[in-house]
Amino acid sequence: MEAYSIVIKGNKVSESGFKTLNASSAEVRNSFKIERHDAVTPDNVGVRMIELDIRWDYPWHKPVRDMASGLLKSPYNTANPNARIACAVSHYELWHKSATEDRTILVLEHDAVWKKKLDKEFTTSEKYDIIGINDPRGATRKSKQFHDTVQSKEAEIQRAPVIDHELVPQGIAGNSAYIIKPTGAAKLINLVKSYGLWPNDAIMCRQLIRSLGVTRTYYTGVQGLPSTTST
Numbered sequence: 001m002e003a004y005s006i007v008i009k010g011n012k013v014s015e016s017g018f019k020t021l022n023a024s025s026a027e028v029r030n031s032f033k034i035e036r037h038d039a040v041t042p043d044n045v046g047v048r049m050i051e052l053d054i055r056w057d058y059p060w061h062k063p064v065r066d067m068a069s070g071l072l073k074s075p076y077n078t079a080n081p082n083a084r085i086a087c088a089v090s091h092y093e094l095w096h097k098s099a100t101e102d103r104t105i106l107v108l109e110h111d112a113v114w115k116k117k118l119d120k121e122f123t124t125s126e127k128y129d130i131i132g133i134n135d136p137r138g139a140t141r142k143s144k145q146f147h148d149t150v151q152s153k154e155a156e157i158q159r160a161p162v163i164d165h166e167l168v169p170q171g172i173a174g175n176s177a178y179i180i181k182p183t184g185a186a187k188l189i190n191l192v193k194s195y196g197l198w199p200n201d202a203i204m205c206r207q208l209i210r211s212l213g214v215t216r217t218y219y220t221g222v223q224g225l226p227s228t229t230s231t
Contacts, residue, residue, distance in 0.1 A: 001123070001179070003106040004037040006090045008228060014039070017110035017225050024114035032118075034108065039090040042082035048089055049197075052096070056085050057196025065167075068195055071207060072167040076199055077230050084199060087229045091175065091200040092192065098185035105180060111225045112176040118219050122179050125157055128213030129184035130204065132160065132172025135218035139174040140201075146173060150216055157213045160206040169198075169205035171212060177220040184211065 005021055008014035022034055040048050049055065060081055063074045078084045091107065098105050104123045115135065122131050136146035142163045149161040160171055172178055180188075191208055206212050 001032050001106055001118075002103055003032050003034045003108060004094055005034050005108040005110055005112070006037050006039045006087075006094070007110050008039045008041065011228065013225050014110045014228060017223055020223055021108060021110065021112055021114070028114045028117040030114065030118055032106075037090070037094060040086040040093065042080060042086050045082050045086040045089055048093075049085075052089070052092065054089070054092065054192055055196050056088075058198045058202070066195065069208060070167070071169050071205075072165075073198065073202070074168070079230065083229045085197070088197050088200045088203075092188075092197065095180065095185040095188045098180050099182050099189055102182045104182065107175075107178055107180060108220070109174075109176045111223045112220045113223045114219065115221050116217065116219045120156075122157065122215075123181065125213070127211065128157055128159075129181040129187070129211045130172075130209060130213065131157060131179045132175075132177065132212075132214040133179065133217075133219040134173040134177040135221040136173035137221075138224065139176055139222045140172075143173070150214060153216065156216050158216065159210075160212045160214050162206070166207070169202045169207060171201050171205040172214055174222065175201040175204065176222050184209070187211070 005018055007018045059073055059075050063072055066073050094107050136143045145163045187209055191203055
């Protein structure tokens with residue numbers, strides 16, 4: 001399996017996180033190498049969006065009901081909007097790579113850390129084409145409810161859980177670590193074409209992608225680093 005970590009070049013927090021991520025992967029003896037994917041930055045995000053022919057369509061100040069999807073888009077705490085957009089575009093680049101090169105890839109953010117060796121072949125799952133492998137605790141909102149819901153079911157791979165009102169986009173645990181097949185990547189790209197680009201963990205939600213799954217076993221967690229998008 002190909003694995004990529006999104007790293008902000010020259011950013012001390014991001015570079016340090018990537019080193020820790022690599023060290024933890026070696027410690028659990030993963031068989032694959034984690035390649036570096038240089039993140040889009042606030043300085044070049046506008047140009048990159050033009051190159052990719054995508055537009056941003058998510059509110060900054062107050063909730064908006066999206067008429068096309070029917071979902072409620074609630075603003076994220078964001079000091080620098082371009083940093084939030086750059087994060088989403090960085091993920092989009094890897095979705096585009098998966099779809100256009102017909103490759104299943106593992107996407108990791110720089111703050112992920114390995115807890116357990118990834119020794120299962122998730123690409124054989126026909127039911128799910130995007131699979132989150134991250135521990136929700138400390139990684140997403142309503143994390144205890146997320147954890148309790150996942151652990152209450154026996155299936156090793158199950159649909160992303162319901163943790164909120166049906167109008168609120170609900171996905172995987174923070175998008176720090178997920179496996180994506182070309183079919184899942186193509187779905188996300190089509191969603192962005194239809195609805196515009198949202199924060200990556202909002203557009204990748206169970207309401208818009210029925211084949212969005214999570215693992216009952218948590219292979220990764222988060223390092224607890226300072227946010228590079230909220231501050």
